[in-house]
Amino acid sequence: MMKLTLAQLNLxxxxxxxxxxxxxxxxxQAAWAGSxxxxxxxxxxSGYYPGDLLDEPAxxxxxxxxxxxxxxxSRELPGLxxxxxxxxxxxxxxxxxENGLVVLKNGEQLLRYAKQLLPTYxxxxxxxxxxPGPDVAKVLRIGSAQVGLLIxxxxxxxxxxxxxxxxxxxxxxxxxxxxxxxxASPSNIGKREQRHxxxxxxxxxxGLPILYVNHVGGHDQLVYDGASFAVEPDEGVVFEAERFVxxxxxxxxxxxxxxxxxxxxPARPDAAGLSAMAFYRAQIVLGLRDYARRCGFTxxxxxxxxxxxxxxxxALATEALGxxxxxxxxxxxxxxxxxxxxDSEALCRNLGIQLLNHPIHGAVEALKAQFADSFGAPxxxxxxxxxxxxVRGTILxxxxxxxxHLLLTTGNKSEVSxxxxxxYGDTNGGLGLIGDLYKTEVFALCRHLxxxxxxxxxxxxxxxxxxxxxxxxxxxxxxxxxPYPVLDEMLKVLIEGGRLANWEREAAEARMAALRETAEGRxxxxxxxxxxQRSEYKRRQAPPLIRLRARAFGQGRQxxxxxxxxxxxx
Numbered sequence: 001m002m003k004l005t006l007a008q009l010n011l012x013x014x015x016x017x018x019x020x021x022x023x024x025x026x027x028x029q030a031a032w033a034g035s036x037x038x039x040x041x042x043x044x045x046s047g048y049y050p051g052d053l054l055d056e057p058a059x060x061x062x063x064x065x066x067x068x069x070x071x072x073x074s075r076e077l078p079g080l081x082x083x084x085x086x087x088x089x090x091x092x093x094x095x096x097x098e099n100g101l102v103v104l105k106n107g108e109q110l111l112r113y114a115k116q117l118l119p120t121y122x123x124x125x126x127x128x129x130x131x132p133g134p135d136v137a138k139v140l141r142i143g144s145a146q147v148g149l150l151i152x153x154x155x156x157x158x159x160x161x162x163x164x165x166x167x168x169x170x171x172x173x174x175x176x177x178x179x180x181x182x183x184a185s186p187s188n189i190g191k192r193e194q195r196h197x198x199x200x201x202x203x204x205x206x207g208l209p210i211l212y213v214n215h216v217g218g219h220d221q222l223v224y225d226g227a228s229f230a231v232e233p234d235e236g237v238v239f240e241a242e243r244f245v246x247x248x249x250x251x252x253x254x255x256x257x258x259x260x261x262x263x264x265x266p267a268r269p270d271a272a273g274l275s276a277m278a279f280y281r282a283q284i285v286l287g288l289r290d291y292a293r294r295c296g297f298t299x300x301x302x303x304x305x306x307x308x309x310x311x312x313x314x315a316l317a318t319e320a321l322g323x324x325x326x327x328x329x330x331x332x333x334x335x336x337x338x339x340x341x342x343d344s345e346a347l348c349r350n351l352g353i354q355l356l357n358h359p360i361h362g363a364v365e366a367l368k369a370q371f372a373d374s375f376g377a378p379x380x381x382x383x384x385x386x387x388x389x390x391v392r393g394t395i396l397x398x399x400x401x402x403x404x405h406l407l408l409t410t411g412n413k414s415e416v417s418x419x420x421x422x423x424y425g426d427t428n429g430g431l432g433l434i435g436d437l438y439k440t441e442v443f444a445l446c447r448h449l450x451x452x453x454x455x456x457x458x459x460x461x462x463x464x465x466x467x468x469x470x471x472x473x474x475x476x477x478x479x480x481x482x483p484y485p486v487l488d489e490m491l492k493v494l495i496e497g498g499r500l501a502n503w504e505r506e507a508a509e510a511r512m513a514a515l516r517e518t519a520e521g522r523x524x525x526x527x528x529x530x531x532x533q534r535s536e537y538k539r540r541q542a543p544p545l546i547r548l549r550a551r552a553f554g555q556g557r558q559x560x561x562x563x564x565x566x567x568x569x570x
Contacts, residue, residue: 001252001253001254001259001263002036002037002142002143002144002145002252002253002254003033003034003035003036003037003250003251003252003253003261004035004036004037004038004039004211004250004251004252004253005026005029005030005033005035005037005038005039005248005249005250005251006039006211006213006228006241006247006248006249006250006251007023007026007027007030007038007039007040007041007213007248008041008213008214008215008216008226008228008241008246008247008248008249009022009023009026009040009041009044009215009216009246009248010022010215010216010217010246010290011041011044011047011048011215011217012047012217012219012294013046013047013048013049013050013053013219014046014047014050014053014059015047016045016046016059016062016063016065016066017062017066019044019045019046019047019066020045020066020069020070020073023040023044023045023070023082023084024069024070024073026038026040026248027073027074027077027080027082028077029248030080030248030250031077031079031080033250033261034250034261035080035250036079036080036081036142036143037080037081037083037142037143037147038080038081038082038083039083039084039180039182039211039213040082040083040084040085040182040213041084041085041182041183041184041213041214041215042085042099042101042115042151042152042182042183042184042215043085043086043087043099043184044084044085044086044182044215045063045066045067045070045084045085045086045087046059046063046086046087047219048085048184048215048219048224049124049126049184049219050087050129051125051129052129054087054097054129055129060087060089060097063086063087064089066086067086067102070082070084070104071104071107071108071109072107074104074105074106074107075106075107078105078106080105081103081104081105081110081142081143082102082103082104082105083101083102083103083149083180083182084101084102084104084182085099085100085101085102085151085182085184086100086102087099087100087129087130088100088102088112088114090114090131094131095129095130095131096131097129097130097131098114098115098130098131098132098133099114099115099118099126099130099151100112100113100114100115101113101114101115101138101149101151101182103140103142103149110140111138111140111149113133113138113149113151114131114132114133114134115130115132115133115151115152115153115154116132116133116134116135116151116154116165116167117132117153117154117156117157117162117163117165117167118130118132118153119153122550122551122556123186123221123222123547123554123555123556126153135165135167135170136170137167137170137171137173137174139171139174139176145176145177145178145253146174146175146176146177147176147177147178147179147180148171148174148176148178148179148180148208149179149180149182150167150168150171150179150180150181150182151181151182151183152181152182152183152184152185154167154181155167155168155179155181155198155199155202155210155212156198158198158201158202158205158206159201168202168205168206168208171206171208172206172207172208176208177209177253177256178208178209178210178211178253178256179208179209179210179211180210180211180213181199181210181211181212181213182213183212183213183214183215184214184215184224185214185215185224186222186223186224186547187222187223187224187225187227187283188547188548188549188550188552189276189279189280189501189548189549189550190501190550191225191550192225192227192243192273193273195212195227195229196229196231196236196237196271199212199229199231199237200231200236200237203231203232203233203236204233204234206233207233208233209230209231209232209233209253209256209257209258210230210231211230211251211258212228212229212230212231213228214226214227214228216243216244216245216246216247216286217286217290218286218287218288218289218290218291218294218546219290219294220291220544221544221545221546221547221552221554221555221556222547223244223283223286223287223290223546223547225243225244225282225283225286226241226242226243226244226245226246226247227240227241227242227243228240228241228247228249229241229269230251230258230266232256232257232258235257237268237269238257238258238265238266238268239251239258239266239267239268239269240269243273243274243282244282244283244285244286251266275448276441276444277441277444277445277448278448278452279548280437280441280445280548281316281319281445281448281449281452283546283548284316284320284433284434284546284548285316285319285320286320287433287546288300288316288317288320288321288408288431288433288546289320289321291431291546292320292321292406295406295430297404297405297406297430298321298325299321299325299326299327299403299404299405299406300317300321300325300326300327300405300406300407300408301326301327301328301329301396301399301400301403301405301406301407301408302314302317302326302327302328302329302407302408302410303328303329303330303331303392303393303396303410303426304328304329304330304344304347304348304355305330305340305344305410306330306336306337306339306340306341306342306343306344306347306462306465307462307465307467308442308443308446308458308462308463308465308467309410309411309412309415309434309442310328310344310410311343311347311446311458311459311462312433312434312442312445312446312449312458313408313410313433313434314326314328314347314348314351314353315347315351315446315449315457315458316433316434317408317433318351318352318353323351323352323353326351326353326354327353327354327355327356327399327403327405328344328347328348328353328354328355328356329355329356329357329358329395329396329399330344330345330355330356330357330358331357331358331359331360331391331392331395332357332359332360332361333359333360333361333364333388334361334364335388335473339461339465341357343459343461343462343465346459346461347458347459347462350455350456350457350458350459351457356399358395360388360391360392360395363391363395364384364387364388364391367379367387367391368384368387385422386422386425388425389422389425389426390422390424390425391425392425392426393422393424393425393426393427393428394428396428396429397428400430406429406430406431407428407429407430408429408430408431408432408433409426409427409428409429409430409431409432409435409542409543410426410432410433410434411426411427411432411434411435411542412434412435412437412438412439412441412442413434413435413436413437413438413439413441413491413549413552413553414438414439414440414481414484414487414488414491415439416432416435416535416538416539416542416545416553417491417494417495417531417532417535417553418481418487418491418528418531418532418535419531419532419534419535419538420477420480420481421538421542423538423541423542427538427541427542427543428543429543430543431543431544431545431546432542432543432544432545432546433545433546434545435542435545435546435552435553436545436546436547436548436549436552436553437548438484438488438491438492439467439484439487439488440484440485440488441488443463446458446462446463447463450463466478467484482524482528486511487528489507489508489511489512490508490511490512490515490524490525490528491528491532492504492505492508493505493508493509493512494528494529494532494568495532495551495557496549496550496551497551499549499550499551500550512525516569522569525568525569526567526568526569529565529567529568530565533559533563533565536559536560536561537561539553539554540561
């Protein structure tokens with residue numbers, strides 16, 4: 001039986017020395033377990049994805065030094081073969097780098113492979129920095145097994161729909177005993193199931209067992225959920241590593257099957273996986289925890305309005321960073337309801353976090369008076385509403401600057417989509433936790449947190465409160481927007497469309513089809529589409545948000561600001 005170890009690690013972009021140290025520690029753990037082979041993720045040495053750091057000579061020098069360190073470490077573990085990803089310099093025309101896979105043993109490079117299929121869609125832009133590798137299969141004998149090698153996207157085209165090259169065809173002809181695929185596959189709702197479907201189909205079609213090793217951890221907008229797995233042609237997915245945590249796990253391979261080191265069969269993973277709400281929670285918590293850690297923050301601050309968005313943000317931040325490291329600030333105005341403060345107090349008491357009170361009435365009145373004196377006209381209407389949000393944003397940023405806290409913005413995807421937010425006000429911050437959750441999902445996740453806790457973490461008074469920005473007397477969200485159950489289904493079609501899961505797309509398209517049947521409904525569709533289009537300038541200036549869905553605002557949705565948009569009803 002061949003023993004092999006999957007090293008599903010939380011690696012940091014650009015931290016080559018730190019990444020190499022983690023890899024060496026995992027390799028030693030593999031050697032202690034008696035493994036012949038240890039496998040790391042795609043671009044493990046540099047972290048994924050370095051972006052234009054790849055254009056920096058200093059990073060490339062660090063990578064070369066890191067490779068030398070790995071060669072030296074492999075000499076100390078002479079019986080172990082290492083498989084890992086790194087950006088590699090190449091010769092010839094085209095880009096100077098390739099997205100490479102390296103096999104080391106006892107200080108020697110046994111094999112080098114260049115990724116053939118470079119994704120340039122959604123959040124990916126690898127062709128910007130890398131030259132694709134040649135259409136060749138790479139197979140190497142490791143111990144008792146012939147092992148084929150792939151890098152991430154190379155394994156996603158077995159149906160031939162996206163590229164003219166299918167690397168599995170060459171591998172099938174080479175007939176390895178099993179295939180290693182090293183990956184950097186970011187997580188979104190439904191992605192785990194998609195991976196299982198794609199690689200199970202490829203395994204069955206080509207008659208090849210596959211070992212899939214993924215990154216774990218948060219990097220800016222993206223979160224990698226780990227969930228590395230092993231798949232067999234006749235059994236499908238037979239093993240899955242834990243999600244959202246590091247995992248260094250040893251398996252055996254014998255007679256075409258993946259087994260436990262003692263020869264028993266691994267426990268089969270739950271096909272259903274996490275519920276949608278449990279997934280959102282885990283993804284956001286890991287995303288914030290790693291973002292804060294990598295950026296040097298240990299504490300966070302949130303403006304607490306007494307509404308559901310700030311309540312959910314505070315609850316998730318508390319889970320990620322700990323109650324002692326989260327501060328809420330309530331900033332009542334003359335238009336705030338009594339619940340703005342009292343519900344914030346109840347929430348923060350339930351969470352065990354500090355709540356500070358900084359009223360804004362005096363600051364707003366002083367700015368109103370100065371405005372009238374300077375410009376000869378009173379401040380009123382939308383200008384006054386936005387001023388309140390901007391005063392609050394200034395207070396929060398001042399607290400952040402003075403105390404070193406990371407300011408978390410609280411906008412949800414529904415409101416961010418249509419621009420129902422104030423630039424330089426409630427959009428202030430360093431990270432958005434719920435900016436890829438529709439408002440209806442915000443309500444659902446709050447209920448999920450309460451159910452999981454077995455008590456009211458988020459008071460029902462907040463969950464049941466009618467949404468309002470509280471910037472004018474009697475203001476309600478429904479006065480400016482359609483009801484959120486209607487708005488959210490519209491936005492799913494307008495923003496995500498074909499990237500929605502089948503069940504979700506069918507429900508959303510049915511709602512849109514019903515609206516198209518009436519003149520009023522068609523006018524509403526056009527209005528919401530225009531609001532979404534015209535709000536791009538706000539989103540460009542907003543902080544990054546943690547990606548949860550297949551199409552999130554940010555690097556995965558590149559839309560112009562100054563443009564004439566076609567009618568969505570055309």
